[in-house]
Amino acid sequence: MIANIGTVLKSKKTIVVCSILLLLFAVIAVFAPWISPHDPVKVNLALKLKPPSAEHLLGTDHLGRDNLSRLLHGSRISLGVAFLIFVSAIGIGLLVGTIAGYLGGWVDAVLMRFCEGVMAFPSLVLVMGIVGIFGPGLMQVVLALMMVHWVYYARMIRTMVVSLKQREFITAARISGSSPWTIIRKHLIPNVLPPILVMGTLEMGWAIMDISALSFLGLGVQPPTPEWGAMIHEGKNFIRSHPELMIFPGLMILLVVIAFNVLGEALSERYGVKRRY
Amino acid sequence: MLLQVNGVTHTYRETSLFRRRVAKAPVLSNVSLTIEEGKCVGLLGTSGAGKSTLGKVILGLQAPQQGQVLFQGEDLYQASAHTRKRLRRDLQVVFQDCYSSVNPRMTAEQIIGEPLENYERLSVGEQKRRIGDLLEMVGLTPADMRKYPYQFSGGQLQRINIARAIALKPKLIVLDESVSSLDMVNQTLILDLFRELQSAFGLSYLFITHDIKAAYSISDALAVMEKGKMVEMCHDKNGIFTSEHPAVKSLVSSILPEHPRQRVLLSR
Numbered sequence: 343m344i345a346n347i348g349t350v351l352k353s354k355k356t357i358v359v360c361s362i363l364l365l366l367f368a369v370i371a372v373f374a375p376w377i378s379p380h381d382p383v384k385v386n387l388a389l390k391l392k393p394p395s396a397e398h399l400l401g402t403d404h405l406g407r408d409n410l411s412r413l414l415h416g417s418r419i420s421l422g423v424a425f426l427i428f429v430s431a432i433g434i435g436l437l438v439g440t441i442a443g444y445l446g447g448w449v450d451a452v453l454m455r456f457c458e459g460v461m462a463f464p465s466l467v468l469v470m471g472i473v474g475i476f477g478p479g480l481m482q483v484v485l486a487l488m489m490v491h492w493v494y495y496a497r498m499i500r501t502m503v504v505s506l507k508q509r510e511f512i513t514a515a516r517i518s519g520s521s522p523w524t525i526i527r528k529h530l531i532p533n534v535l536p537p538i539l540v541m542g543t544l545e546m547g548w549a550i551m552d553i554s555a556l557s558f559l560g561l562g563v564q565p566p567t568p569e570w571g572a573m574i575h576e577g578k579n580f581i582r583s584h585p586e587l588m589i590f591p592g593l594m595i596l597l598v599v600i601a602f603n604v605l606g607e608a609l610s611e612r613y614g615v616k617r618r619y
Numbered sequence: 620m621l622l623q624v625n626g627v628t629h630t631y632r633e634t635s636l637f638r639r640r641v642a643k644a645p646v647l648s649n650v651s652l653t654i655e656e657g658k659c660v661g662l663l664g665t666s667g668a669g670k671s672t673l674g675k676v677i678l679g680l681q682a683p684q685q686g687q688v689l690f691q692g693e694d695l696y697q698a699s700a701h702t703r704k705r706l707r708r709d710l711q712v713v714f715q716d717c718y719s720s721v722n723p724r725m726t727a728e729q730i731i732g733e734p735l736e737n738y739e740r741l742s743v744g745e746q747k748r749r750i751g752d753l754l755e756m757v758g759l760t761p762a763d764m765r766k767y768p769y770q771f772s773g774g775q776l777q778r779i780n781i782a783r784a785i786a787l788k789p790k791l792i793v794l795d796e797s798v799s800s801l802d803m804v805n806q807t808l809i810l811d812l813f814r815e816l817q818s819a820f821g822l823s824y825l826f827i828t829h830d831i832k833a834a835y836s837i838s839d840a841l842a843v844m845e846k847g848k849m850v851e852m853c854h855d856k857n858g859i860f861t862s863e864h865p866a867v868k869s870l871v872s873s874i875l876p877e878h879p880r881q882r883v884l885l886s887r
Binding site for chain 1: 678680704707708710711712714716719720722723724725733737738780783
């Protein structure tokens with residue numbers, strides 16, 4: 343059974359299915375204003391808490407806003423912010439990780455002790471601390487998550503750079519007259535990036551969860567902006583009478599996070615195996 | 620004199636943030652060596668004798684604590700950055716591990732082109748032509764340019780490394796166990812290639828190895844190291860057989876006869 347899961351994960355089909363699913367979400371996020379049937383923030387109390395109908399496919403929430411439109415628009419924030427965090431965290435991680443790994447010595451020691459300090463806190467607690475200082479809001483959450491997530495990349499990249507540095511092609515490049523910057527650009531980053539991108543796919547799921555969790559706690563996206571975590575938060579007052587208000591955004595988070603995690607696992611299963619080249 | 624190493628002493632020190640630095644036994648103590656233009660010096664010794672460290676010092680990668688390295692009459696470690704870059708051009712290396720010596724994500728063209736890009740600003744077409752020439756020189760074909768390292772065998776990959784080393788027409792190439800990881804047939808072929816290139820470009824070699832047979836076949840002079848000291852320097856390589864030093868004697872006695880039948884059986 344377990345061996346089966348391994349082969350299923352590794353198969354091309356899994357990667358293709360997950361990629362298509364995520365691509366679909368990306369398309370929805372990009373084209374949300376054009377494909378959603380209603381304005382996601384337009385309040386109409388006369389239509390509040392309506393069951394699904396032809397006009398409102400997934401019904402309406404407690405302020406009479408169209409649930410489907412809010413879900414579609416919510417994907418913009420969840421995916422967009424997760425992607426922003428993914429790119430910036432990898433960017434900072436690359437910079438710090440390669441510098442620490444390549445220079446070594448006290449620069450390495452100082453940077454890595456700092457990273458370990460950040461890692462010692464549970465990330466959500468740290469993010470809540472940062473948001474607590476700067477006040478709630480989407481931008482603050484993005485910054486806070488970025489500040490927490492890059493340390494994982496930095497440490498991973500630093501370890502990879504240290505082991506790459508032992509390889510003779512780096513020495514050979516120095517002897518060929520390449521400057522440290524050229525070595526980082528041409529030899530270190532191309533060898534470090536592919537496995538990091540695979541790891542990053544796994545991290546995307548976490549980022550989406552974190553954003554939603556913070557929004558659920560009221561620290562992230564502020565109403566009336568539609569966001570999945572915030573929608574669950576708003577829906578929790580009606581959990582007995584209208585559980586679908588929580589179920590739909592929950593399902594969206596579930597789907598995206600599972601897709602990212604399975605894709606990440608499949609990719610690392612397929613490409614993460616240490617090959618000689 | 621192309622290269623002159625004078626009384627080089629070096630100790631690797633442990634660097635630690637909290638502990639005091641502990642000095643260990645020197646890896647090199649008062650080592651001197653000279654290489655004349657167009658000659659090959661074989662540097663022998665058991666593992667841990669300090670051969671590779673000496674190679675690093677000569678290549679300008681490891682500043683020694685004492686002593687100096689004169690390359691073409693200029694001190695490698697005292698020279699200005701500009702002079703150093705110029706001197707480095709004439710100093711190249713071929714390592715033992717041919718797989719680890721090339722970036723797996725680069726094509727042969729990019730690998731060989733790296734020193735050319737750093738020192739000679741050639742047009743794209745000109746550089747391609749030069750790389751093609753270099754590949755032919757080491758016994759490959761220009762069509763191999765587009766291949767990645769995993770598409771080559773060990774022997775072929777070592778030829779790529781050699782092509783990169785000779786790309787700038789250097790004066791001295793340090794061969795750090797360059798043939799040790801190859802099989803016997805490839806060893807012979809690569810040694811032949813070294814000899815060819817030597818006569819074609821007037822190259823000098825520092826041939827670092829523990830394999831006395833390979834060193835004897837290619838070198839003009841032989842040097843033997845033991846525990847960081849230079850224990851024998853034979854300007855005529857045949858002097859190695861008459862040396863009285865125990866380390867040299869044990870090296871010489873380790874040579875196997877060409878044919879197994881001539882081996883003296885250990886049984887009584």
